[in-house]
Amino acid sequence: METTMNIREFKNISMIKGPLVIVQGVNDAAYNELVQVEMSDGERRRGIVVDSYLGSSVVQVFEGTSGVSPTGTTVRFLGRGLEVKISDEMLGRIFNPLGDPLDNGPPIISGEKTDINGGPINPSMREYPEEFIQTGISAIDGMNPLLRGQKLPIFSGSGLPSNTLAAQIAKQATVIGEESNFAVVFGAIGVRYDDAMFFRKFFEETGAINRVAMFVSLANEPPMMKILTPRTTLSLAEYLAFEKDMHVLAILLDMTNYCESLREISASKEEIPGRGGYPGYMYTDLATIYERAGKVKGKKGSITQMPILTMPNDDMTHPIPDLTGYITEGQIVLDRSLYNKGIYPPINVLMSLSRLGKDGIGEGKTRDDHKDLQNQLFAAYARAVDTRGLAAIIGEDSLSDVDKKYLLFGEAFERKFVTQGVNENRSIERTLDIGWDIVSILPESELTNIKQSLIKKYLPAYRGKQ
Amino acid sequence: MEFEQLLEYQIEDIFQQIKSDLSKGVEEANSYLDKKYNDILSQYSDKIKEQISKREEEIGGEKAKIEVENKRTLLNEQDFWIKKVYGEVLKRARDITSSSEYTEGIRKIISDKAKDSSIIYCNSGDQDLIRSLVKSAKIKANIQIDNSVIGGIKITYPDQGLTMDYSLNLILDQVFESVKPKIVSILFGED
Numbered sequence: 158m159e160t161t162m163n164i165r166e167f168k169n170i171s172m173i174k175g176p177l178v179i180v181q182g183v184n185d186a187a188y189n190e191l192v193q194v195e196m197s198d199g200e201r202r203r204g205i206v207v208d209s210y211l212g213s214s215v216v217q218v219f220e221g222t223s224g225v226s227p228t229g230t231t232v233r234f235l236g237r238g239l240e241v242k243i244s245d246e247m248l249g250r251i252f253n254p255l256g257d258p259l260d261n262g263p264p265i266i267s268g269e270k271t272d273i274n275g276g277p278i279n280p281s282m283r284e285y286p287e288e289f290i291q292t293g294i295s296a297i298d299g300m301n302p303l304l305r306g307q308k309l310p311i312f313s314g315s316g317l318p319s320n321t322l323a324a325q326i327a328k329q330a331t332v333i334g335e336e337s338n339f340a341v342v343f344g345a346i347g348v349r350y351d352d353a354m355f356f357r358k359f360f361e362e363t364g365a366i367n368r369v370a371m372f373v374s375l376a377n378e379p380p381m382m383k384i385l386t387p388r389t390t391l392s393l394a395e396y397l398a399f400e401k402d403m404h405v406l407a408i409l410l411d412m413t414n415y416c417e418s419l420r421e422i423s424a425s426k427e428e429i430p431g432r433g434g435y436p437g438y439m440y441t442d443l444a445t446i447y448e449r450a451g452k453v454k455g456k457k458g459s460i461t462q463m464p465i466l467t468m469p470n471d472d473m474t475h476p477i478p479d480l481t482g483y484i485t486e487g488q489i490v491l492d493r494s495l496y497n498k499g500i501y502p503p504i505n506v507l508m509s510l511s512r513l514g515k516d517g518i519g520e521g522k523t524r525d526d527h528k529d530l531q532n533q534l535f536a537a538y539a540r541a542v543d544t545r546g547l548a549a550i551i552g553e554d555s556l557s558d559v560d561k562k563y564l565l566f567g568e569a570f571e572r573k574f575v576t577q578g579v580n581e582n583r584s585i586e587r588t589l590d591i592g593w594d595i596v597s598i599l600p601e602s603e604l605t606n607i608k609q610s611l612i613k614k615y616l617p618a619y620r621g622k623q
Numbered sequence: 624m625e626f627e628q629l630l631e632y633q634i635e636d637i638f639q640q641i642k643s644d645l646s647k648g649v650e651e652a653n654s655y656l657d658k659k660y661n662d663i664l665s666q667y668s669d670k671i672k673e674q675i676s677k678r679e680e681e682i683g684g685e686k687a688k689i690e691v692e693n694k695r696t697l698l699n700e701q702d703f704w705i706k707k708v709y710g711e712v713l714k715r716a717r718d719i720t721s722s723s724e725y726t727e728g729i730r731k732i733i734s735d736k737a738k739d740s741s742i743i744y745c746n747s748g749d750q751d752l753i754r755s756l757v758k759s760a761k762i763k764a765n766i767q768i769d770n771s772v773i774g775g776i777k778i779t780y781p782d783q784g785l786t787m788d789y790s791l792n793l794i795l796d797q798v799f800e801s802v803k804p805k806i807v808s809i810l811f812g813e814d
Contacts, residue, residue, distance in 0.1 A: 164788040
C-alpha cells in the first residue's frame with residue numbers, strides 16, 4: 158500500500174485569472190499534480206497543476222474559480238496525479254469524470270486507482286483486428302463493418318440524429334458468440350442536460366443499462382471536466398478489457414465539445430493558436446485518446462472505439478474531422494440530405510469507409526456473400542446517384558431502361574437497406590438478405606461484382622430452387 | 624350419323640376447352656389466394672414478431688432497471704456499514720497515540736521538519752508530548768491546539784505560507800481507502 162506524506166498547503170494566492178489560480182511560494186509542484194482548493198466557507202474544489210515554476214504554480218480548478226478569493230483560500234497540493242478509482246462495479250452506473258457518482262449511489266468501494274492519462278500500447282504487442290462486431294445497423298454492418306479493436310468515428314452535423322444512433326449502437330452492439338462478455342463505456346462530453354437524460358432513460362428502458370457505464374460532463378461544466386471525460390472513460394475501458402478480459406465498445410460523444418474545451422483552455426493559458434484557433438498540439442492530444450483502442454497479444458479482451466463528432470457547418474475539412482480522419486481507421490458519415498428525406502440513420506455509405514472492414518467479413522466470419530454483395534451494393538448505389546444527376550438534366554423519361562432500374566435501386570437502397578427503426582436490431586443475415594432483395598431489382602447481367610455461384614445461391618429468383 | 628359424330632366431336636372439343644379454361648381459372652384463383660394468404664401471413668407474422676420483441680424488450684428493460692436498483696441499494700448499504708466501521712476506527716485512533724512507535728515517529732518529524740518560528744498544530748491530548756519533543760529538539764516553535772487533528776501534527780512555516788500535513792487523519796484516510804476491499808470481503812463475504 159502506497160501512502161503519500163507529501164501534502165503541502167499554501168495560502169498565498171497571487172492571482173485568479175479565469176479558471177486559473179496562481180499560488181506563490183511553491184517550489185516543488187509536479188506537472189499535473191492534483192490539487193485541492195478549500196475556500197473560507199469550507200467548500201472544497203479540485204484542480205490540477207498546469208504550469209510549474211520555481212516559486213509559483215498555476216493551478217486549473219476543475220469546478221471553476223467563481224467565489225474563490227485570494228484571501229482565506231487554502232490550496233493543498235496532494236503529491237499525486239489525477240487518479241480515479243476504476244472497477245467493474247461501474248457497469249450499470251453513471252459517474253462524472255472524477256469518478257463521483259451521479260446516480261444517487263455510493264462511491265466505488267473496491268477497485269484500483271488509475272492514472273486516467275493511461276499510456277500508449279506497445280506497438281509490437283498489438284494484434285490486427287479481425288473479428289466482426291454486429292451493431293444491428295445495416296448501413297454499418299453491411300457496408301462499413303466495425304471490427305473488434307478498430308477505431309471508427311461517426312462524422313455528424315448539427316441537428317443530425319447522432320445521439321439516437323449512438324444510443325442505438327450502444328444498446329445493440331455485440332460480438333456474435335460472446336454476448337455475455339461485452340460491455341459499453343459511454344463518455345458524454347459537454348452534453349446538454351436533456352441529452353444526458355435521454356441516454357440514461359434510453360439505456361434503462363431498453364435493458365441495456367446493465368452492461369453500460371456512463372461518464373457524463375454537462376455543457377455548462379468547466380472545460381477541464383470535459384477534457385477529463387474521455388480519459389476516464391477509456392481508463393475504465395482499458396481495465397475492463399485488459400484486466401477483466403471483456404470486449405469493450407467505447408463511445409465518446411461529442412469530440413467537437415472536447416476540442417472546443419481544449420481550445421478554451423489553451424487560450425486561457427495564452428498559448429499560440431494553430432489552425433482555426435485550436436492549439437497546435439491538438440493532433441497529438443486527439444491521438445492520445447484515439448490510440449487507446451485495440452487488441453493486445455496475450456490478452457483476451459479488446460477496446461473498440463466509436464468517437465462521434467459534429468462537423469461545424471458540415472465541413473469535413475474543419476480541423477476536428479480532418480485530424481480525426483488521419484488517426485482513425487475510417488469514418489461513418491451522416492448526411493443532411495438523407496436526413497431531410499426522412500431517412501434514419503442518415504448514413505451516406507458512399508462517403509463512409511471502414512479501412513479494416515474487409516478483414517473481418519466473409520466465410521467463417523459473417524457470410525460467404527458479404528464481400529461481393531457489399532461491393533455490388535456500393536457500385537450500384539454510386540451509379541444510382543450519378544443517374545439521378547443525369548435524370549435531373551435530361552429528364553427521367555430519356556433514361557435507358559437500365560438507368561431507370563438504377564433509379565429504382567437507389568430509392569430501394571435508401572428506403573429499405575439504409576432506413577431502419579430506432580429499435581430495429583438487424584442480424585447480419587437479415588442485412589445481407591435485404592441487400593439481395595434490392596439488388597434483385599437490377600438485371601442479373603448488371604451484377605458484375607458478384608460471383609455466379611453466389612448469385613445462384615442467394616438471389617431471390619433462385620432461392621429454394623437448389 | 625356423320626353429322627351427329629361431328630356434332631359430338633365439336634361438343635367434346637368445346638367441353639374440353641371450357642374445362643381447360645376453368646381449370647386455368649381455378650389455378651389462377653388458387654395462386655392468387657395463396658399469394659394473398661402468404662402476404663397476410665407474412666405481414667401479421669412480422670407484426671406478431673415485432674410485438675413479441677417489443678414486449679421482450681420491455682420486460683428486459685424492467686428487469687435491468689430492477690437489477691441496477693438492487694445493485695445501487697446493496698452498494699448504499701455496504702457504504703453505510705463501511706462508514707460506520709470508519710467512525711469506530713476514528714474513535715479508537717487515540718489508542719495509537721499511546722504507543723512508543725507513535726512517539727518516535729513524531730520525534731523524528733519534529734527533528735527533521737520543524738524549524739524555529741514554525742507553528743506546530745496538534746491535538747490537545749498530545750500537547751504535553753509535543754512540547755517535550757520540541758524542547759528536546761531545541762527548536763523555538765509555537766505549539767497550537769487543533770482538535771480536528773486526531774493525532775500526529777501539522778507544521779506551518781509562516782514565512783513561506785506553507786503547511787505540511789503529518790497528521791493521523793491523512794494516514795488513516797489513505798490506509799482505510801486502500802484496505803476497503805478487504806473490509807468489504809470481511810463484512811459481506813467474497814463475491
